[in-house]
Amino acid sequence: MSESHPPLRSYGRMKSRPIKPRQAALMNTLLPQIRAPIEPFDPRTLKPDAAEVWLEIGFGGGEHMAAQAARSPEVLILGAEPFLNGVASAVRHVDEQQLSNVRIHDGDVRALLERLPDACLARVFILFPDPWPKARHNKRRLVQPEVIAELARVLKIGGALRFASDWADYIDWTLERFLKSPHFAWPAERADDWRTPPADHITTRYEEKRLGDCAPVFLDLLRK
Known part of the structure; x- marks a missing residue:
């Protein structure tokens, strides 16, 4: 990021409660392996055979991101979340489901966007x-x-x-x-186009x- 930019600020709590020991261990071992690059990068270099690249902004606990990644293994999914508890939860989902098509930016998404082509x-x-x-x-x-x-x-x-x-x-x-x-x-034509969850939507605990x-x-x- 250029020095002319003001520092990014994510509002709210960066950590709300102690991170569970298993998640804390994964933050130290797995997260460095799946963390998005800190320099400008082409996402396809992370998964050269990716059919598409998707981005989830503010993935919360990571349930939706992980479920979409499991459902579409041919897609590379980038996820951005500044709050440590959410990142820890997402890393656990990646580990439990053995997902190889997720990369995480543990910070403000605006910094990630600046690095994308x-x-x-x-x-x-x-x-x-x-x-x-x-x-x-x-x-x-x-x-x-x-x-x-x-x-x-x-x-x-x-x-x-x-x-x-x-x-x-x-x-x-x-x-x-x-x-x-x-x-x-916005191509919506009728109320059901925005009131009914899309067919590929995955409900999260927060939504419930x-x-x-x-x-x-x-x-x-x-x-x-």
Whole structure:
């Protein structure tokens, strides 16, 4: 990252509770083997036979990322998560399922995006990110114009981006900002297109808690 950039800041707790001993051991042994490079890189060099490269932003405990990786072994999945407990949980999933097609960035996704080449991703998932519901905290939300611009850069033409949330204001916020971008389209035609979980969606424990103020909404956007 250029020295002209302000330092990245991920809001919230970096660790909420002690990491279990087995997960802590995997953080020391497995994570270094599957950590995304810290320099600019082409994801296909990590898995030369990958049919596609996907990215999950804020993978939480890693259940969705691991399940998608197990379901699509021909795909390389990059995952970004700044919170240590989530990373520890994800590394455990990778170990238990013996996944060879996952690479993890344990930090702010904006640093990872800067290291990726243009048009390298076929899919992006942003599932139930922190809504920062208070108006004075909205600036902390992940979905901001500069992040959308970076996502447009790294997504291939025709690439898909799925955003899901159970906070009505964040859904409106996200749709408004993506549709202001000339690079994204929302092809939904009927309510079921956003109210019904997509066929390939994998429900996580966080989603099941229903902590938001509305039923989950799924926005499937396309890179124009």
